[in-house]
Amino acid sequence: MNEALFIESGGAHVCKHGEILCGDSLGVAPIDHGKLMVLSDGLGSGVKANILATLTTKIAMRLMERGLPLEEVVETLTDTLPECKVRKIAYSTFTLVKVMEDGSVYLAEFDNPPTFFLKRGYVSELKYRDRVIGTRKIREARVRVEAGDWLVTVSDGEIHAGIGGLLNLGWDWEKIAKFLETQVYDEVSAQKVAQILVDQAKQLYEGRPGDDTTVGVLKIRPKRFASFMIGPPVKREEDETVVNLFLSLPGRKIVSGGTTAGIVGKLLGKDVVVDLSTMTNKIPPTGKLEGIELVTEGVHTVNHALEILENITDIEELVGKRDGASKLAWEFLYADSISIFLGQAINPAHLNPNLPQEMGFKSRSIQAITNLLRERGKEVKLEIH
Secondary structure, X not given: OOOOEEEEEEEEEEOOOOOOOOOEXXXXXXXXXXXXXXEEEEOOOHXXXXXXXXXXXXXXXXXHHOOOOHHHHHHHHHHHOOEOOOOOOEOEEEEEEEEEOOOEEEEEEEOOOOOEEEEOOEEEOOOOEEEEEOOEEEEEEEEEOOOOOEEEEEOHHHHOOOOOOOOOOOOOHHHHHHHHHOOOOOOOOXXXXXHHHHHHHHHHOOOOOOOOEEEEEEEEEEOOEEEEEEOOOOOHHHHHHHHHHHHHOOOEEEEEXXXXXXXXXXXXXXXXXXXXXXXXXXXXXXXXXXXXXXXXXXXXXXXHHHHHHHHOOOHHHXXXXXXXXXXXXXXXXXXXXXXXXXXXXXXXXHHOXXXXXXXXXXXXXXXXXXXXXXXXXXXXXXXXX
């Protein structure tokens, strides 16, 4: 496929009423050129179900990450996990979804509800085939995805929501499919959709879930790129080279620091215009520069953006905020792949002993931001000039 794909993931769960631990387990991990998601549902609820579901997820993910074929993964699970002697069923079920950046998808399901596959906003039927591996009957499917497609997997607590209460026969798969079609669109995140489904199930259970309920979501979309430049290069003769490289990269462009913005503006033949309406008591105003998505003040704003990144859990918390630090943090969280150009030319203003000590910590702050973004699964390339 010509367009670089990104596999965005999200997950949410709610425990059965009266339980502290969830009897379901959801795992997501990057693999070479793709992403792996495993959802497991332990028999019953509570501690025992949690242990068996978690064990199933960990084993399946570890073996799939190592490239073992499904047969060996299932055989290992069959040999490792016990079977209920009374009910003669497995103590843990699973759904395994492997999505590659080239658009190829492999699904394997054992006694879990079928995966929802949404294309162009509508649920599309997956063509399954059954396989018997050992004593287990596995349902598997292969499909190709493109930007705008979604894969949603749920435990049976989602399907059964409302049984005996608001819905006599439960929410059921078809009703969830119709509901999903009203919730997925380009701007909504995978995490948001997962939370919406779990919240809806909790509401149908009237706040007292009759079963552990878990949702895992994979959103296929174009990869988002961004380039961030802060500080001029040490050697002034490198200004033009570094800025041209910065501008040549794909995606959104962000500049921090008045001197840096001035250099970029000079090469663009444009002036920086300060937007005083974005100034707060703590954060200096942002600027406007044609061809650049965001221009902020330098070290002070960056340090506040670092604080935000250290404490925020969801990018949607930043929607609507206009100060430079919040906008900068949003840009970092929105992008999947970020190129950072850190210039180490010394700004004479930062040598003023009357300025806060934090002004001398630009490199340290940028390295901290780089580490935080990588921990969140972002691709970050840091270049020092």
